Amino acid sequence: MSAPRLEIDLNKIYHNAHTLVERLKAKGISISGVTKAFLGMPEITSTLLQAGIHTLGDSRIENIEAMRNAAVKAPIMLIRSPMLSNVERVVRHADISLNTEMDVILKLSAAAQRMDRSHGIVLMVELGDLREGIMKEDLESVVAELLSLPNIELKGIGTNLACRSGVSPDTNNMAELSGLADSIETTFGITLDIVSGGNSANLTWALSDADPGRVNHLRLGEALLLGCEPLHRQAISGLYTDAFTLVAEVIESKTKPSQAWGTFAQSAFDLNPTIKANQGHISQTVLAIGHQDTDPAGLKPPSGVEILGASSDHLIVDSGHNMPIGSEIRFQPNYSALVRAMTSPFVAKVPYGENTPSDNTTSYAN
Numbered sequence: 001m002s003a004p005r006l007e008i009d010l011n012k013i014y015h016n017a018h019t020l021v022e023r024l025k026a027k028g029i030s031i032s033g034v035t036k037a038f039l040g041m042p043e044i045t046s047t048l049l050q051a052g053i054h055t056l057g058d059s060r061i062e063n064i065e066a067m068r069n070a071a072v073k074a075p076i077m078l079i080r081s082p083m084l085s086n087v088e089r090v091v092r093h094a095d096i097s098l099n100t101e102m103d104v105i106l107k108l109s110a111a112a113q114r115m116d117r118s119h120g121i122v123l124m125v126e127l128g129d130l131r132e133g134i135m136k137e138d139l140e141s142v143v144a145e146l147l148s149l150p151n152i153e154l155k156g157i158g159t160n161l162a163c164r165s166g167v168s169p170d171t172n173n174m175a176e177l178s179g180l181a182d183s184i185e186t187t188f189g190i191t192l193d194i195v196s197g198g199n200s201a202n203l204t205w206a207l208s209d210a211d212p213g214r215v216n217h218l219r220l221g222e223a224l225l226l227g228c229e230p231l232h233r234q235a236i237s238g239l240y241t242d243a244f245t246l247v248a249e250v251i252e253s254k255t256k257p258s259q260a261w262g263t264f265a266q267s268a269f270d271l272n273p274t275i276k277a278n279q280g281h282i283s284q285t286v287l288a289i290g291h292q293d294t295d296p297a298g299l300k301p302p303s304g305v306e307i308l309g310a311s312s313d314h315l316i317v318d319s320g321h322n323m324p325i326g327s328e329i330r331f332q333p334n335y336s337a338l339v340r341a342m343t344s345p346f347v348a349k350v351p352y353g354e355n356t357p358s359d360n361t362t363s364y365a366n
Contacts, residue, residue, distance in 0.1 A: 034221030156194025298337030
């Protein structure tokens, strides 16, 4: 089998998705399965839908178009504010988009009129993380203008936390979002179908004993795929954390000094490369994968292997012993490493399983 490759266990993804659907359903919260990390790959998309997720979300219109071309009929939400240059494509292929700018919403309305379609809008509100969002004091005026537009339907409001500044979703900011939803409904005499609390970082709050209030929707990606929450990268009880395995092939394995020598300057990807303490000679192994394929800092090596460094095409490890040329080492990727590996055309993607729960529960996170 070719390398490098991502081996993708669909049974484990099914289990993670189905488990979270059921747990959050008990709290009155639905899920949009975020497909951006795997570029809308049909096998994984199908797995999420079979697991009970009814709507999908992606930040790239190209991925949404790919899913539509693969005959995905489920509702899809564009989870990044649309670019003005893409409004026609957004209206044609996405059912709902997250928005913060009236200039964009006006163009979406015009495009929807030309296509004789209705397009749903979720207004994103700034609650402290300072990525995207309408300031609270401006929200009512935006709603008033939006409600006057043809072919545009206000579906709800939402927020995003933890992605830029690390602000955690908690009882206070989720209650604030609920209060804003109540205020909009009272002021304008409307009902908001969606109050979207955020992403996988919301799960610590959502799965606690906290009252979800009006929050009835989350946009989940990392938790479904990797079984962990992004705030502290802690495993979620009962979920698989190893649905993805990145496999790389050995192209050199030699006994070498542990310290480089010569006159030092910047390395290819590190302005100030770390000079390790002298450990004598080590078994240094070079693998045919690098920064162009993944995030080396996001790879967890197997026991007994230590990652020493990487360039664009090479990953250098201390393997503990010299390895046969052509042999392979298997790594567990974090979210950053997964996204880059899925995006790289040089990494083969190998899904397996039958989109059903696995009987083997021994590798669940506890």
